[in-house]
Amino acid sequence: MNKTLALLVRALRTESRDIKSHLFRVGLACVVVLILLLGLSALEYESAPGRVMFKAMTWANWVVVTLAGGTFFSIAISEETEQQTLGLLRMANVSPLSLLLGKWLPRMLTAIVLVSIQFPFTWLTVTLGGVSWEQIWSSYLMLLAHLVLVGNLGLLSSVLNANSAKACAWTFGTMIAVRILPAFCWAGLTLFAERGWLAMSTANTFWEKVGAPLHSWSASGRLWGEILSTSFKGDAWSPQVVSNLIGGAVLFCIAWLIFDRATMRHMSGQISSSVNPFRILAYYLFRAFRFLFWLVCFGLVRFHLEEDPSAALLFGPTRRSRRVWDWAVGWKDFWQVSGGSRNLWVKYALYGFLFGTIFYILTMYDADTYEGFETSCIYTAGIIFWCLLPLELCFLAAKLFRPELNDHTWSTLLTLPKSLPVIAYSKLGGAMLGMIPTVSVLSLCSMTFMGELLAEIFREPGFVLGIAYGLTIVLVALHLVTFFSISVSWAAWPIAIILGVGVTWFGNVLVWIFFALGMMGINSGGGGEGIMYAWFMLLAIGHVILAGVTHYGIGLRLAAKGAEN
Amino acid sequence: MSSPVIEVDKVTHLFKDHRALNGISFQVGAGTLHGFVGPNGAGKTTTLKLICTLLRPQTGRIRVFGMDVRTDVKAIRQKLGYMPDHFSMYKQMTVYEYLDFFAAAYGHVSKRREVIVGDVLSLTDMEGRKDDLIQGLSRGMQQRVSLARVLVNDPDLLLLDEPASGLDPRARIELMDILRELRRMGKTIFISSHILSELAELCDSVTIIDRGMTKYSGHMDDLLYAQDGHPVYRLRIETDIEVWAPRLPELTGVATVEPVEGKPEFRLTADAADIDANSMLTQLLAMGVPIAGFQRDQRKLNDAFMDLTERGVRT
Numbered sequence: 001m002n003k004t005l006a007l008l009v010r011a012l013r014t015e016s017r018d019i020k021s022h023l024f025r026v027g028l029a030c031v032v033v034l035i036l037l038l039g040l041s042a043l044e045y046e047s048a049p050g051r052v053m054f055k056a057m058t059w060a061n062w063v064v065v066t067l068a069g070g071t072f073f074s075i076a077i078s079e080e081t082e083q084q085t086l087g088l089l090r091m092a093n094v095s096p097l098s099l100l101l102g103k104w105l106p107r108m109l110t111a112i113v114l115v116s117i118q119f120p121f122t123w124l125t126v127t128l129g130g131v132s133w134e135q136i137w138s139s140y141l142m143l144l145a146h147l148v149l150v151g152n153l154g155l156l157s158s159v160l161n162a163n164s165a166k167a168c169a170w171t172f173g174t175m176i177a178v179r180i181l182p183a184f185c186w187a188g189l190t191l192f193a194e195r196g197w198l199a200m201s202t203a204n205t206f207w208e209k210v211g212a213p214l215h216s217w218s219a220s221g222r223l224w225g226e227i228l229s230t231s232f233k234g235d236a237w238s239p240q241v242v243s244n245l246i247g248g249a250v251l252f253c254i255a256w257l258i259f260d261r262a263t264m265r266h267m268s269g270q271i272s273s274s275v276n277p278f279r280i281l282a283y284y285l286f287r288a289f290r291f292l293f294w295l296v297c298f299g300l301v302r303f304h305l306e307e308d309p310s311a312a313l314l315f316g317p318t319r320r321s322r323r324v325w326d327w328a329v330g331w332k333d334f335w336q337v338s339g340g341s342r343n344l345w346v347k348y349a350l351y352g353f354l355f356g357t358i359f360y361i362l363t364m365y366d367a368d369t370y371e372g373f374e375t376s377c378i379y380t381a382g383i384i385f386w387c388l389l390p391l392e393l394c395f396l397a398a399k400l401f402r403p404e405l406n407d408h409t410w411s412t413l414l415t416l417p418k419s420l421p422v423i424a425y426s427k428l429g430g431a432m433l434g435m436i437p438t439v440s441v442l443s444l445c446s447m448t449f450m451g452e453l454l455a456e457i458f459r460e461p462g463f464v465l466g467i468a469y470g471l472t473i474v475l476v477a478l479h480l481v482t483f484f485s486i487s488v489s490w491a492a493w494p495i496a497i498i499l500g501v502g503v504t505w506f507g508n509v510l511v512w513i514f515f516a517l518g519m520m521g522i523n524s525g526g527g528g529e530g531i532m533y534a535w536f537m538l539l540a541i542g543h544v545i546l547a548g549v550t551h552y553g554i555g556l557r558l559a560a561k562g563a564e565n
Numbered sequence: 566m567s568s569p570v571i572e573v574d575k576v577t578h579l580f581k582d583h584r585a586l587n588g589i590s591f592q593v594g595a596g597t598l599h600g601f602v603g604p605n606g607a608g609k610t611t612t613l614k615l616i617c618t619l620l621r622p623q624t625g626r627i628r629v630f631g632m633d634v635r636t637d638v639k640a641i642r643q644k645l646g647y648m649p650d651h652f653s654m655y656k657q658m659t660v661y662e663y664l665d666f667f668a669a670a671y672g673h674v675s676k677r678r679e680v681i682v683g684d685v686l687s688l689t690d691m692e693g694r695k696d697d698l699i700q701g702l703s704r705g706m707q708q709r710v711s712l713a714r715v716l717v718n719d720p721d722l723l724l725l726d727e728p729a730s731g732l733d734p735r736a737r738i739e740l741m742d743i744l745r746e747l748r749r750m751g752k753t754i755f756i757s758s759h760i761l762s763e764l765a766e767l768c769d770s771v772t773i774i775d776r777g778m779t780k781y782s783g784h785m786d787d788l789l790y791a792q793d794g795h796p797v798y799r800l801r802i803e804t805d806i807e808v809w810a811p812r813l814p815e816l817t818g819v820a821t822v823e824p825v826e827g828k829p830e831f832r833l834t835a836d837a838a839d840i841d842a843n844s845m846l847t848q849l850l851a852m853g854v855p856i857a858g859f860q861r862d863q864r865k866l867n868d869a870f871m872d873l874t875e876r877g878v879r880t
Contacts, residue, residue, distance in 0.1 A: 407656065408653040417671065
């Protein structure tokens with residue numbers, strides 16, 4: 001118990017000295033203030049402004065708790081492994097349970113304090129009207145249970161992964177997979193039932209017994225459903241709360257039980273060249289699971305065996321050397337960041353699979369082949385443009401410089417007789433080669449409707465401004481992701497993506513709220529469209545300036561990192 | 566000294582309010598193996614980073630091959646190889662890929678690279694491990710690959726920051742052999758290290774710094790064989806030590822005579838730099854001193870280092 005307390009005190013002391021945690025709290029306070037502003041503005045047109053405010057606060061809390069689980073808890077043990085202090089703690093006879101509790105408790109306390117300090121504002125929502133005390137208690141209990149579940153999921157990931165970034169990715173990936181896998185499975189079963197391969201009742205039973213409970217047991221499911229509705233009359237101890245608390249406890253126990261086995265492997269860090277059949281089987285199961293994981297969650301597969309340290313377990317510590325291109329830095333990042341030529345083919349195969357699946361489903365529903373082909377192109381292009389392309393760009397931006405800083409190779413690279421911009425843009429160029437499949441498939445799929453789309457765009461000038469605005473948002477977000485990836489020290493790339501995209505989104509929301517409030521103050525005369533166009537243009541210019549400033553900041557930071565790394 | 570390869574002149578460097586370098590000055594001659602010694606936090610790594618153009622000097626001047634590190638960055642980088650004090654390697658690459666990558670990054674074409682990489686692999690005795698993944702190599706092997714990487718551009722100047730730290734005795738001895746071979750090939754080597762005994766044996770010249778200031782810079786022999794620039798000799802007398810002890814200060818050119826505790830020996834410090842062993846020995850023989858031994862007194866680099874640097878941790 002003393003050891004747990006010692007770890008708890010150490011963590012709280014470290015946290016109180018860390019400026020980033022204070023900044024995070026300030027950020028949350030800003031969100032609360034923004035929500036207050038929203039509530040105030042809702043006074044004019046909403047009969048229950050308190051409900052608007054409470055809804056926004058609960059969603060904000062849910063986002064904070066989910067992010068905390070995916071990041072803060074996911075580095076609990078892996079940060080000790082990375083700093084090589086885990087072995088020292090174990091040698092000091094700190095038991096796995098003490099260690100887990102010592103790392104889990106301060107995080108839990110911090111998260112609870114963070115959420116509970118908003119209580120006075122919550123009180124205000126009751127005063128403003130539209131929210132009952134039952135709803136408030138239920139919401140906070142729901143958030144606590146959600147925190148226990150995601151926190152312990154993060155803790156388990158942290159035990160399983162020696163690398164903080166990987167641990168974060170696993171936590172987020174599992175959370176996403178648990179939310180969307182049942183829906184995918186149900187869709188698949190329905191499809192089979194419609195083909196007559198399966199009874200429809202099987203698909204329905206699956207949804208009733210698995211999909212629906214999983215949905216209602218999740219905090220987000222409850223947030224979408226009953227808990228924020230006006231007619232809420234539910235019990236605070238709902239199945240979601242009970243299941244999340246039990247699930248969290250089970251995950252904690254698993255982390256405890258496997259702690260020694262998992263962390264000993266990380267601490268030893270040895271590569272065995274011996275080939276054990278069980279290890280091979282476990283290895284392929286692991287790869288198959290990972291393949292599915294990436295396929296479902298991100299549509300990307302990291303299948304480049306040579307780049308993967310775990311491959312050395314199977315193949316031993318040697319392999320045939322590849323030839324380096326004359327464009328050396330580009331070559332390096334084509335392999336290091338994008339995964340190399342093998343990944344290109346895997347991506348092409350995945351996009352082909354995506355297109356084929358959509359085409360198959362469409363033609364099954366009586367669409368003729370040409371129509372099915374055309375619609376499949378539109379859907380594939382849509383999925384790539386709205387989901388996969390942004391994800392891939394975010395990953396690329398976050399992982400462009402981070403591995404160099406982690407492996408202390410950046411300073412060595414900077415001693416090459418090339419300027420920093422030449423090195424940095426060569427890296428970017430090499431990494432972007434990995435996007436050839438995405439861009440080429442997107443271009444091919446867009447060919448069927450691009451002419452029509454362009455004609456539509458040029459007919460309406462507002463479209464052009466809208467697209468320019470959208471592109472500049474992407475530009476800012478990618479710059480911020482890159483900037484954060486070289487600024488934060490732990491779990492850098494997941495945090496960088498969340499921060500970069502989050503800051504861009506939140507900043508734009510803020511700007512639009514102020515714009516809407518401003519517009520409400522202006523008399524509703526003519527010229528609204530003109531003001532809108534001017535506003536879009538102003539925002540786009542603002543984004544370009546912000547991207548430019550961030551670009552310059554990245555350069556300065558990279559130069560500084562070269563000297564200190 | 567022939568025209569210096571490195572000239573550091575009154576360089577001061579601050580990190581926020583911490584003064585890392587405080588007017589440091591020294592020179593490194595061409596073709597020499599120059600040791601760079603100092604306590605932790607003395608400013609060694611900062612100096613190395615300034616020389617290799619990763620940092621820009623705030624005041625003072627640094628010239629490498631006569632070129633200013635502020636303005637001739639690319640030309641300087643082309644002529645030097647820097648090995649940092651930590652392993653900075655792409656561990657998913659094989660040894661060959663790693664070296665081939667740097668050779669290509671330095672602008673060598675494919676065919677030329679084959680020859681260069683083969684040569685450096687041969688020099689560092691890593692030919693048999695060229696297809697090994699770097700992550701699977703031992704620390705000593707990784708250090709060899711690091712050194713091989715520095716050599717792919719055939720630089721005239723090598724800057725090595727703690728190259729022997731963490732290596733086992735065999736790996737250290739092998740590394741020192743490689744450095745000797747490189748010096749024989751005409752390279753100028755600037756090496757920062759804490760292993761003083763090996764530096765004393767290996768280096769032609771040395772710079773000792775402490776708290777950002779130069780405490781000594783010059784030939785290793787002048788440091789080890791002299792005290793305040795004056796040569797010191799050790800005399801061993803066979804008999805009648807109490808008779809000869811009072812007469813030794815009468816010798817011309819001797820500034821001080823110190824008896825060595827518990828031994829029939831004396832340390833004779835010359836009063837000028839040009840008093841050589843022959844003139845001293847001639848006088849002793851003329852006086853009829855029963856000499857059992859006479860030699861130039863050599864200090865250990867450890868002792869010189871302790872004399873020149875201050876006690877305590879730098880704040």
